[in-house]
Amino acid sequence: MLKQNHSFQIIAQGIMIVASILTLLPLLLLLMSSFADNKSILLYGYSLIPHQFSLEAYQYIWREHMQIFRAYFITIFVTVLGTSAGLAMSILYAYALSRPDFPGKRFFSFFILFTMLFNGGLVPTYIMYTRYLHLKNTIFALIIPSLLMNAFNVILIRSYFQHNVPASLIEAARIDGAKEFRVLTQVVFPVSKPIIATIGLFIGVGYWNDWLNGLYYVTDNRLYSIQQILNNMLKNIEYLSKNATSVAKSTSLAGQLPAATVRMAIAVIALLPILIIYPIVQKYFVRGIALGAVKG
Numbered sequence: 001m002l003k004q005n006h007s008f009q010i011i012a013q014g015i016m017i018v019a020s021i022l023t024l025l026p027l028l029l030l031l032m033s034s035f036a037d038n039k040s041i042l043l044y045g046y047s048l049i050p051h052q053f054s055l056e057a058y059q060y061i062w063r064e065h066m067q068i069f070r071a072y073f074i075t076i077f078v079t080v081l082g083t084s085a086g087l088a089m090s091i092l093y094a095y096a097l098s099r100p101d102f103p104g105k106r107f108f109s110f111f112i113l114f115t116m117l118f119n120g121g122l123v124p125t126y127i128m129y130t131r132y133l134h135l136k137n138t139i140f141a142l143i144i145p146s147l148l149m150n151a152f153n154v155i156l157i158r159s160y161f162q163h164n165v166p167a168s169l170i171e172a173a174r175i176d177g178a179k180e181f182r183v184l185t186q187v188v189f190p191v192s193k194p195i196i197a198t199i200g201l202f203i204g205v206g207y208w209n210d211w212l213n214g215l216y217y218v219t220d221n222r223l224y225s226i227q228q229i230l231n232n233m234l235k236n237i238e239y240l241s242k243n244a245t246s247v248a249k250s251t252s253l254a255g256q257l258p259a260a261t262v263r264m265a266i267a268v269i270a271l272l273p274i275l276i277i278y279p280i281v282q283k284y285f286v287r288g289i290a291l292g293a294v295k296g
Helices: 002-034 038-044 056-062 065-098 105-117 122-132 151-164 167-175 180-191 193-209 212-217 226-242 259-293
Strands: none
Touching: 002 259, 038 259, 056 065, 056 259, 065 105, 065 151, 065 180, 065 193, 065 226, 105 151, 122 212, 151 193, 167 180, 180 193, 193 259, 212 226, 226 259
C-alpha cells in the first residue's frame, strides 16, 4: 500500500510539474516575443528563442513614457482606492447578512441576488453617471461604476463568515461589551484573512484591467488609465501600419513601426504589476475560494 501511494505521489507530482511548465510557456513566449525583432516575427513567427533580439518595441513605448507614467499613476491610484472602498463595502454588507439576528436579512439577501440577474443596461447607466452624477471626465468615472458591489463577492464573504468564524468568538466579544464594529474589526478580520485577500485580489485585478469605464466616460487624455493608453497606442500603430503607403509620403516612421512586438511589450507592461502582487496573496487565494464556497 505504501509503495502504491508513493508511486501515485510521484505520478501526480510529475503531472503537476508538466502542467505548471505548460502554464508558464505562454508567459515566456510573450516576454521573449517582446524582445524580438519585428521583421523576424513577420518572417518566422513567434518563438521562445527569438531569431534576432531587439528593443525597438520598448524604445517605441519609451517615446511616450511621460504619458505612460501618468497613466500608471492614475491606474495605481484608481486600483488602490477602488479596491479599498469596494472591499470595505463588500465586507460590511456580507457581515450584516451573516448575522442571524440582522433585521431585514431576507430582503437584503434577495436584493443582492437580484443584481446578479438584472441590470438597467448600458444606455440608462451611461445617462445616470453622466447627466445626473456628472462623472464624465473625472477620476471618479474610473472608480464609481465599478465600485458597486459584486454579488458573487458578497456571497463568498458571507459564506466564509457564517461557516468559518466561530460563533463563540463573537458571543464572547459581545459579553465583554464589544459593539458590532469592534467585533468585525478585532474578532472577524483576524480569522478572515484568506477570503479578504482573495476578494481583494478579484477587485484589484478588475480595476487594473478595466478600460471600459475609461472608454465610456473619459475623453480627457490626462485621465487615461494604463489599459486605455496602451490600447490607444496599439490602435494608432495598427492604423499607421495599414496606411503605411499614404503616411510614408509625409513621414518615414510608418514603415518602421514594430506593430507585432509592441503588442507583446504592451501586454508585458500591463501584466507586470499583477505578476508581482499575485505571489504575495497566492497563499490565501485557494484557501479563501474553497472555504468561502463551502455551504454557500
